[in-house]
Amino acid sequence: MRNDLVIPKAAWLTLNRACNFRCKWCYAQETDYNSDEQLSLDQAQDIVELLISIGVKSILLLGGEPTLWPWLIEFNCFCNEKGIETVIVTNAMRFGNNRYWEEYKNHPNTDCGVSLKSYSAESLKRDTGVTSFGLVTKGIKRATDFFKSGASVTYNKLCENSLVDIARYAMDCGAKSLNVNFCSPTFKGNGVDIEYMLPPHVIASNVIRDYEDLCRATDGHIVFSMRTPLCNWPEDFVKELELKNQLMTVCQLQKRSGIVFDCDGSIMMCNGLFNYLLGKYRKDFSNGEELLTLLNNEQTSSYYDALRSYPSEKCKSCKWYGKCAGGCPLMWLVYNPEEVIKGF
């Protein structure tokens, strides 16, 4: 209900902005991958203590590229001692380095989500600027084998016709599943950019076109993390995905179930909203109680409410609204919901 006390269950910790990839669709391009922008080990440990004090049991580690953060091993040891789970989201290239992998696997995270970018040397170079396809593949294979984990991919304009190839590559690398995310609007300068985002109706028609091949390639172990409203898809298709446990909808922002820390200790509603901050550690809050006060004050609640309003009048009477929420609110920075949301 609207007035319940908000207590995050999970937290995302942006460890750094440095990255060894230059994905053309990256939501964080505006950060310039600045290697000076990173949490110190002390800051990260203090934030973990704070999160533990409010009951958070699991932290997702993001970048940049978190394996480039200099204190990852020490940090993992610290979190292990504190009994808090950490899940690293990585492109896995650094795991391909023998020396790094030997050190890392002795002090690993609890879990790992591998973020795939491509399926071949050519597509990797074209889409990310990276020429070390063999090294990346080796790192991915090590991660999926060690963690018995799945992989994720951000479906964007560059891989419009190669999602099946990516799914086959993921499985060849040992991934147990594939989570298909969809490219979101990115902030550039004073505007919002959708250069690498496919229009919602194209996403739907392409995925439906490829669906049988994707299921075959992954043995059905595929999940679609929907960003577009469910009514952009045929209702029978949505029901099929739900029945097969292949559908994921509504993000932590919309549920107010998580909080994202940037690499300077600022907090934000979504990792794509790094220019729109709610407050900063050591400035606006210094302990768990003060963080909860900040998250529950009138101003913060009004920001969340604005992003969690009905996108369209049609959503108000839609039987799917509880499962859909009208899609990702960032879509409505560029699209008019009255044109996109058709209703079932």
Place this chain on the structure above:
Amino acid sequence: MQRLIEMLKMTSEKPDVYPEGIRPYRNQSATIDCACSGKCDDCW
């Protein structure tokens, strides 16, 4: 933040109950809303 809100082309009407969404976990104790880490023994 105000500029962000002004850019959103959404209605200003808030639902009484916010959506819970769908999570593909068979293990309903899974609570992490994240990029799926793929622990499919719990999920599938």
